[in-house]
Amino acid sequence: xxxxxxxxxxxxxxxxxxxxxxxxxxxxxxxxxxxxxxxxxxxxxxxxxxxxxxxxxxxxxxxxxxxxxxxxxxxxxxxxxxxxxxxxxxxxxxxxxxxxxxxxxxxxxxxxxxxxxxxxxxxxxxxxxxxxxxxxxxxxxxxxxxxxxxxxxxxxxxxxxxxxxxxxxxxxxxxxxxxxxxxxxxxxxxxxxxxxxxxxxxxxxxxxxxxxxxxxxxxxxxxxxxxxxxxxxxxxxxxxxxxxxxxxxxxxxxxxxxxxxxxxxxxxxxxxxxxxxxxxxxxxxxxxxxxxxxxxxxxxxxxxxxxxxx
Amino acid sequence: xxxxxxxxxxxxxxxxxxxxxxxxxxxxxxxxxxxxxxxxxxxxxxxxxxxxxxxxxxxxxxxxxxxxxxxxxxxxxxxxxxxxxxxxxxxxxxxxxxxxxxxxxxxxxxxxxxxxxxxxxxxxxxxxxxxxxxxxxxxxxxxxxxxxxxxxxxxxxxxxxxxxxxxxxxxxxxxxxxxxxxxxxxxxxxxxxxxxxxxxxxxxxxxxxxxxxxxxxxxxxxxxxxxxxxxxxxxxxxxxxxxxxxxxxxxxxxxxxxxxxxxxxxxxxxxxxxxxxxxxxxxxxxxxxxxxxxxxxxxxxxxxxxxxxxxxxxxxxxxxxxxxxxxxxxxxxxxxxxxxxxxxxxxxxxxxxxxxxxxxxxxxxxxxxxxxxxxxxxxxxxxxxxxxxxxxxxxxxxxxxxxxxxxxxxxxxxxxxxxxxxxxxxxxxxxxxxxxxxxxxxxxxxxxxxxxxxxxxxxxxxxxxxxxxxxxxxxxxxxxxxxxxxxxxxxxxxxxxxxxxxxxxxxxxxxxxxxxxxx
Numbered sequence: 001x002x003x004x005x006x007x008x009x010x011x012x013x014x015x016x017x018x019x020x021x022x023x024x025x026x027x028x029x030x031x032x033x034x035x036x037x038x039x040x041x042x043x044x045x046x047x048x049x050x051x052x053x054x055x056x057x058x059x060x061x062x063x064x065x066x067x068x069x070x071x072x073x074x075x076x077x078x079x080x081x082x083x084x085x086x087x088x089x090x091x092x093x094x095x096x097x098x099x100x101x102x103x104x105x106x107x108x109x110x111x112x113x114x115x116x117x118x119x120x121x122x123x124x125x126x127x128x129x130x131x132x133x134x135x136x137x138x139x140x141x142x143x144x145x146x147x148x149x150x151x152x153x154x155x156x157x158x159x160x161x162x163x164x165x166x167x168x169x170x171x172x173x174x175x176x177x178x179x180x181x182x183x184x185x186x187x188x189x190x191x192x193x194x195x196x197x198x199x200x201x202x203x204x205x206x207x208x209x210x211x212x213x214x215x216x217x218x219x220x221x222x223x224x225x226x227x228x229x230x231x232x233x234x235x236x237x238x239x240x241x242x243x244x245x246x247x248x249x250x251x252x253x254x255x256x257x258x259x260x261x262x263x264x265x266x267x268x269x270x271x272x273x274x275x276x277x278x279x280x281x282x283x284x285x286x287x288x289x290x291x292x293x294x295x296x297x298x299x300x301x302x303x304x305x306x307x308x309x310x
Numbered sequence: 311x312x313x314x315x316x317x318x319x320x321x322x323x324x325x326x327x328x329x330x331x332x333x334x335x336x337x338x339x340x341x342x343x344x345x346x347x348x349x350x351x352x353x354x355x356x357x358x359x360x361x362x363x364x365x366x367x368x369x370x371x372x373x374x375x376x377x378x379x380x381x382x383x384x385x386x387x388x389x390x391x392x393x394x395x396x397x398x399x400x401x402x403x404x405x406x407x408x409x410x411x412x413x414x415x416x417x418x419x420x421x422x423x424x425x426x427x428x429x430x431x432x433x434x435x436x437x438x439x440x441x442x443x444x445x446x447x448x449x450x451x452x453x454x455x456x457x458x459x460x461x462x463x464x465x466x467x468x469x470x471x472x473x474x475x476x477x478x479x480x481x482x483x484x485x486x487x488x489x490x491x492x493x494x495x496x497x498x499x500x501x502x503x504x505x506x507x508x509x510x511x512x513x514x515x516x517x518x519x520x521x522x523x524x525x526x527x528x529x530x531x532x533x534x535x536x537x538x539x540x541x542x543x544x545x546x547x548x549x550x551x552x553x554x555x556x557x558x559x560x561x562x563x564x565x566x567x568x569x570x571x572x573x574x575x576x577x578x579x580x581x582x583x584x585x586x587x588x589x590x591x592x593x594x595x596x597x598x599x600x601x602x603x604x605x606x607x608x609x610x611x612x613x614x615x616x617x618x619x620x621x622x623x624x625x626x627x628x629x630x631x632x633x634x635x636x637x638x639x640x641x642x643x644x645x646x647x648x649x650x651x652x653x654x655x656x657x658x659x660x661x662x663x664x665x666x667x668x669x670x671x672x673x674x675x676x677x678x679x680x681x682x683x684x685x686x687x688x689x690x691x692x693x694x695x696x697x698x699x700x701x702x703x704x705x706x707x708x709x710x711x712x713x714x715x716x717x718x719x720x721x722x723x724x725x726x727x728x729x730x731x732x733x734x735x736x737x738x739x740x741x742x743x744x745x746x747x748x749x750x751x752x753x754x755x756x757x758x759x760x761x762x763x764x765x766x767x768x769x770x771x772x773x774x775x776x777x778x779x780x781x782x783x784x785x786x787x788x789x790x791x792x793x794x795x796x797x798x799x800x801x802x803x804x805x806x807x808x809x810x811x812x813x814x815x816x817x818x819x820x821x822x823x824x825x826x827x828x829x
Binding site for chain 1: 479482483487491492494675676701702704705706707743747749750751752753755756757758759760761764765771773791793794795814816817818819825826827828829
């Protein structure tokens with residue numbers, strides 16, 4: 001009796017599982033395709049909470065990272081400043097992104113930035129290296145020219161050649177995790193500008209028209225996902241910042257595959273008209289994304305309300 | 311023979327001679343440990359090293375600083391001098407990096423036999439007098455060029471560090487980043503390399519052919535310690551009754567200071583290497599206590615030349631006094647001042663304290679320090695200056711001032727360093743890329759940690775740098791990153807006195823409105 005019952009249940013469960021599995025998968029897929037937003041804007045939680053809420057809306061990290069892939073997570077850790085000055089990406093956020101990549105099956109996740117200040121001090125003071133290493137990421141140096149390879153930028157208008165960090169070339173997935181800041185030269189530094197940390201000679205950019213070069217460089221390798229940290233936002237004296245007075249608490253985060261749209265939203269968060277930031281328009285002209293947010297499917301998530309009891 | 315015992319004619323029986331054969335291996339072991347640690351310090355394998363703090367030269371110079379370190383420096387100086395007074399110049403064979411380097415050279419060159427050396431007492435006393443007087447008159451480089459710790463530091467920094475850096479990066483590169491981390495190489499200073507190489511080659515030549523010649527002629531510390539070692543309590547001596555004058559000891563003496571005709575070992579020149587003890591088959595040479603025994607007169611030194619020496623000393627002393635002002639005159643005729651590392655305080659302070667050991671040059675994480683040729687004038691050769699071509703003086707870094715062992719750089723806390731003005735920026739608008747090309751830049755303002763360069767609206771949406779001199783600390787971030795070629799549009803020039811810049815002030819932002827998405 002008992003044995004028969006057991007057999008029955010197992011068989012039934014097996015059949016149900018076999019039938020339901022693909023069904024579930026298919027329905028998931030349909031849902032993802034139908035409703036996956038172009039831009040997820042999250043509000044109100046800690047950076048890690050906002051990331052977890054946001055990435056869920058995009059179908060989880062598994063939509064971007066497949067099992068066995070290698071991933072570059074590119075934060076902004078260009079300055080030798082401690083996290084509270086918000087000149088560098090929130091370390092916990094970087095760690096959370098790394099962990100999510102590993103959960104999605106990534107073989108290895110690299111974290112690096114070509115820093116402006118001495119690299120070891122940047123890696124250490126920003127606390128990103130320690131946080132990322134704790135999450136098992138391989139934190140790599142990016143201050144040695146031997147790690148860069150000459151590449152051509154076919155779509156580039158001004159920048160036709162550059163030296164790109166080899167890990168960007170060798171990895172399957174590029175996840176861009178900038179922090180939103182005001183920028184003396186580029187007006188804002190967000191997702192597009194953050195990619196300067198993957199190139200060797202940034203003086204060339206400044207010498208030959210910074211705005212166009214920023215857009216050109218994005219066209220070489222569009223990140224698969226952009227996660228813009230806009231919790232503390234440096235509103236002035238950027239990108240380095242002088243004191244805590246430069247910061248405003250916005251408590252926001254933007255997640256998007258569309259780097260231009262994400263930066264347009266970021267500019268608006270800073271209170272800028274996106275037309276004031278030439279590299280956004282240049283990016284759209286290169287087909288890197290859409291500037292008109294009204295054309296896009298934007299998912300707004302409020303972390304606070306979503307956590308309230310139903 | 312001048313073996314006159316103490317003046318009271320109280321004949322005291324000399325103590326027994328101890329031929330302790332263990333001393334030589336012990337000396338070699340200590341030398342190897344210290345030498346390895348010293349090399350390790352410069353190639354970043356050992357850090358931080360207490361070995362630098364116990365070097366006599368830096369400790370002596372630190373005595374002149376009114377710093378906390380002066381306390382520990384005083385302790386070290388007293389300890390080293392006491393050790394010398396008790397046991398002779400054991401410092402020269404164990405702790406002195408240049409002494410160990412010379413010993414290693416002799417060993418590598420398989421030099422086992424040496425000729426007796428003439429006692430160059432006149433030369434070394436006058437040289438010591440000269441460099442001390444010049445140093446006291448405000449110019450320390452003549453001392454620094456001869457002082458053994460600084461000499462060794464320059465050899466390691468300019469000759470060994472480039473090789474070890476290259477090797478490090480080679481391994482990093484060929485392992486595709488799996489092993490080691492890439493290191494930034496210091497800016498190439500040809501003059502420093504050439505000068506150090508010449509000094510190094512002369513030194514190893516002299517060591518390989520003449521033993522410790524340098525230590526008993528040019529080395530000011532050797533001379534100083536020698537004067538104390540003349541009166542040392544325990545020293546090497548020959549037992550006249552058992553000595554067969556076989557010369558085995560004299561032949562292995564690196565200092566060439568054994569006078570077998572007079573059965574006399576010159577403790578002033580003896581570096582306590584103990585080669586002689588182990589060479590003697592008759593146990594006729596060893597350590598002997600000189601307690602209560604009058605100091606033996608050196609038979610080589612008694613040719614009635616005291617009057618002549620005093621005259622020479624007078625000339626050298628007065629001449630040395632005149633050198634610093636003369637060289638300073640030459641230096642001040644140069645129009646641009648070099649940028650001194652933070653903590654140098656003033657040009658006068660720096661040139662009177664820095665012995666150019668290059669420990670700061672080696673330690674600087676952003677590699678902005680470089681040995682000068684004539685930037686400080688001929689009296690400041692090899693002294694470190696800041697060069698912004700390959701980096702900036704990091705706002706969050708106080709390394710150089712805290713490794714400086716001589717007190718030439720006052721140790722700075724981070725908060726202090728962030729207002730110490732080491733230079734002043736000048737903006738050349740006509741060279742600026744924004745003006746010449748009409749494109750966005752702002753790299754200088756981007757790198758400025760204090761807001762000494764700010765971007766202000768200009769035309770066509772472009773912004774132009776504006777200098778706020780009162781907050782500029784001269785860190786050179788702007789000059790380093792400026793993309794203009796060949797002459798940069800922002801240049802930092804040195805200051806004679808490192809005063810304090812105003813701490814950057816910022817205004818608070820208006821409180822942000824209730825959070826909502828503006829799109």
